[in-house]
Amino acid sequence: MVILKTINLNKVYGKGENKVHALKNINIEVEKGEFLAIVGPSGSGKSTLLHLLGGLDKPTEGTVEIDGVDIYKLSEDKLAIYRRRNIGFVFQQYNLIPVLNVRENIEMPVRLDKKIPDKEYIDDLIEFLGLTERQNHLPNQLSGGQQQRVAIGRALAAKPSIILADEPTGNLDTKTTGEVMNLIKSSIKKYNQTLVLITHNENIAQSADRILSIVDGEIR
């Protein structure tokens, strides 16, 4: 079953001399439960594509459908709610809130949705991420790998069907990279999630179900 689909997706930044055609007629389909890796040179349009897939920016042309919903036809408010409930983002920068502890950071998207976090699920998630002993610590009391695990927990808190990750291990050493990738992969298995992940790491790309290569805004 196709969960994520783009039709003739185009993104142009700027105007006149500064115009950059960052994505050109991208047509992709991602199956539910699939792990798709996106690779390509710097500036080829990978992050732009991921942002458009996640409803974080508007395409110049074309559509993004998630579960049959044309997400850019939704109002801004509806799109924000849709994003919070259905998509988990993991970036290279952890973007944790410094004054909130591990547990509070993880629960944040659920609370933003004005819901009471499912205690049992969050407990399980924290355990699964190996953060039980650290749940009352603040981000600055954690290592880089631990902070990235919190960011993954936050991405998973609302039980999203899709995880979009932009170089999630870009700041981590080889060993921690392996650990973080194993966590992401076991989460998508456990919760039957779809993963689209940008990486420059050849090993990670090779471990995906499929690799999509982007060069100069086009699929190669």
Ligand SMILES: Nc1ncnc2c1ncn2[C@@H]1O[C@H](COP(=O)(O)OP(=O)(O)OP(=O)(O)O)[C@@H](O)[C@H]1O
């Ligand atoms: N907000 C923006 N305004 C203008 N141009 C932009 C903007 N964001 C990206 N671009 C341009 O669009 C092109 C694609 O950028 P994008 O960030 O998607 O590439 P990338 O493949 O993710 O690169 P990297 O691997 O270096 O992160 C680049 O030429 C970039 O300079």
